[in-house]
Amino acid sequence: MTDQKTPRSLPLSEAITISAQAIGEVMVGRSLTEVLDQLDAHERPIVQSLTFDALRKWVRSHEFIQQFIPKTPPPEVEYLLSVAIALFLQGRSDVKGYAVHTIVDQAVKACSEYEPTTYAKGLVNAVLRKVSLAVQAENEKPYPPDPIPMFFPPWWRASLKRNYSKAWQAMLIQQAQRAPLILRVNVKQHTRKEYQELLHQAGIAAEPIDSVAGVILDSALLLQEAVPVSDLPGFYSGAVSVQDAGAQIAAILLDPKPGERILDACAAPGGKTAHLLELAQCEMIALELDGERLGKIGGNLDRLRLQSDAVRIVRGDASKTAWWDGKLFDKILLDAPCSASGIVARHPDIPFLRREADIKALQTRQRAILEQAWKILKIGGTLLYVTCSMFPEEGEEQATWFAAEHTDALRLSAPGQILPAELNDGFYYALFKKMGHEPRR
Numbered sequence: 001m002t003d004q005k006t007p008r009s010l011p012l013s014e015a016i017t018i019s020a021q022a023i024g025e026v027m028v029g030r031s032l033t034e035v036l037d038q039l040d041a042h043e044r045p046i047v048q049s050l051t052f053d054a055l056r057k058w059v060r061s062h063e064f065i066q067q068f069i070p071k072t073p074p075p076e077v078e079y080l081l082s083v084a085i086a087l088f089l090q091g092r093s094d095v096k097g098y099a100v101h102t103i104v105d106q107a108v109k110a111c112s113e114y115e116p117t118t119y120a121k122g123l124v125n126a127v128l129r130k131v132s133l134a135v136q137a138e139n140e141k142p143y144p145p146d147p148i149p150m151f152f153p154p155w156w157r158a159s160l161k162r163n164y165s166k167a168w169q170a171m172l173i174q175q176a177q178r179a180p181l182i183l184r185v186n187v188k189q190h191t192r193k194e195y196q197e198l199l200h201q202a203g204i205a206a207e208p209i210d211s212v213a214g215v216i217l218d219s220a221l222l223l224q225e226a227v228p229v230s231d232l233p234g235f236y237s238g239a240v241s242v243q244d245a246g247a248q249i250a251a252i253l254l255d256p257k258p259g260e261r262i263l264d265a266c267a268a269p270g271g272k273t274a275h276l277l278e279l280a281q282c283e284m285i286a287l288e289l290d291g292e293r294l295g296k297i298g299g300n301l302d303r304l305r306l307q308s309d310a311v312r313i314v315r316g317d318a319s320k321t322a323w324w325d326g327k328l329f330d331k332i333l334l335d336a337p338c339s340a341s342g343i344v345a346r347h348p349d350i351p352f353l354r355r356e357a358d359i360k361a362l363q364t365r366q367r368a369i370l371e372q373a374w375k376i377l378k379i380g381g382t383l384l385y386v387t388c389s390m391f392p393e394e395g396e397e398q399a400t401w402f403a404a405e406h407t408d409a410l411r412l413s414a415p416g417q418i419l420p421a422e423l424n425d426g427f428y429y430a431l432f433k434k435m436g437h438e439p440r441r
C-alpha cells in the first residue's frame with residue numbers, strides 16, 4: 001500500500017471526518033486496509049493519505065493535544081485533531097500544500113458537520129490555532145522530539161531494542177516515513193528497460209533497483225514520485241504490479257522452472273504467486289485460508305494474464321491436508337501469517353493492532369504450517385520460509401528450530417533477516433532443501 005501526494009479528490013473537511021472515523025475503526029481493532037477498501041474510489045486516495053500521516057505522527061500530535069487540552073478529549077475529537085495536526089507536521093519537503101488557515105477552517109468545518117463532534121468546534125479551533133503557532137516556532141528552532149514520531153507499543157520497542165541494539169531506532173524512524181512506490185515489471189510482457197521507457201513517455205520518472213540484500217532483481221523499478229496506478233502504462237492489461245523490493249526477492253530465491261509443481265501455501269493477495277508465474281510457466285496451487293482474501297488472488301492473476309489450466313486457486317488450511325490432492329511439490333513458498341512488523345511503512349495501523357501475546361500465537365501457527373508443508377515436499381525439493389516480521393521469534397528462531405527438528409532439512413543460502421530500509425520493507429527469508437533420507441521423527 002502506498003500513499004500518494006496531495007490527492008484532492010474530496011473536500012478536505014469531508015476527508016478529515018472520514019479519516020478520523022477510520023482511525024476510530026483501527027482503535028477498536030479493525031485493519032485499515034479493510035476500512036479503506038470500503039471507501040469509494042474518489043474518497044480513498046485522500047483519506048488514505050491523511051490517515052497514514054496521522055498514524056505516523058501519532059506521538060507528536062498527542063504531545064500537542066496533551067499540552068493544549070489538560071483533560072483527554074473524547075475519541076472522536078482526539079482523532080479529528082490528530083488528522084489535522086499531522087497536516088501541520090509535514091516536513092518542508094513533504095508539504096501537502098494546505099495553508100494553515102485552510103487546515104484550521106476545514107477541521108472546524110469537519111467538526112461542526114459531524115454530529116458527535118459539533119459541540120467541540122470552539123475547542124478544535126482554539127487548539128489548532130495554538131498548535132499551528134507552536135509548529136511554526138519549531139520550524140524556526142527545532143524542538144528535540146522523540147526521534148520516533150510514530151506510535152510503537154512499549155513491548156515492541158523493547159523487543160527491537162533487545163534484538164537490534166544499534167539499528168532499532170533508525171529502523172523505527174525509517175518505518176515512520178512514507179514508503180516509496182516500487183513496481184515489479186511483468187517480464188512476460190516487457191523487460192524492465194522497455195517498461196522504464198514506457199513510463200518515461202508517460203512523463204513518469206523511474207530508476208531500476210538492482211538488488212536487495214545481495215539478491216539481484218531484474219524487474220524492480222522505483223518511481224521518483226508516487227502516481228495513481230491508473231496512470232501506469234498498461235497497468236490494467238497486466239504490464240506491471242506494485243510490490244516492495246524486499247518482497248520481490250521471494251520468487252527469485254525459489255527460482256521456479258517451467259513445469260515444476262509449486263505450492264504457494266499462504267497466497268493472498270497473490271503478489272508472490274504472480275511473480276512466480278511471471279518467471280516460469282509452472283503448475284501452481286495458490287492456497288489461502290481466508291475466503292475473502294482468496295478472491296484477490298484471481299483478480300490479480302486475471303489482470304496480469306497469468307491464469308491457465310496449470311494454475312489452481314484453492315481455499316484451504318496449509319497446516320492440514322483436507323485440500324491436498326496427494327501429489328508432492330517440487331517447491332513450496334511459505335509466506336507465513338505473521339506480525340507484519342516489517343511492513344509498517346506501508347501499513348501504519350499495524351503497531352496499533354498487534355498485542356504482545358500475538359507473537360507467541362503466530363509462532364505456533366507458523367510451526368504448524370511449516371511441519372505440514374515439509375511433509376508434502378518432494379525429496380530434493382526446496383521450501384522458502386518467509387515472513388514480513390522483524391521479530392526473531394518469527395524469523396531466525398523458527399528457522400533454527402526447524403533445522404534442529406528435521407535432520408533431512410539442509411539450509412541453503414538465503415538473506416535471513418532483512419531490516420527495513422529506504423527501498424525495502426523488513427523481511428525474513430530462510431531456504432531449505434529436503435534431503436534424501438527419512439526424517440528423524
Ligand SMILES: C[S@@+](CC[C@H](N)C(=O)[O-])C[C@H]1O[C@@H](n2cnc3c(N)ncnc32)[C@H](O)[C@@H]1O
Pocket residue numbers: 265266267268269270271272273287288289290293316317318319335336337338369
Ligand atoms: C503474508 S500473507 C501472504 C501474502 C502473499 N504471499 C503475497 O505475496 O501477496 C499471509 C496469508 O496467509 C493466509 N493464511 C493464514 N493462515 C493460513 C493457513 N493456515 N493456511 C493458508 N493460508 C493462511 C492469510 O490469510 C494471508 O492471506
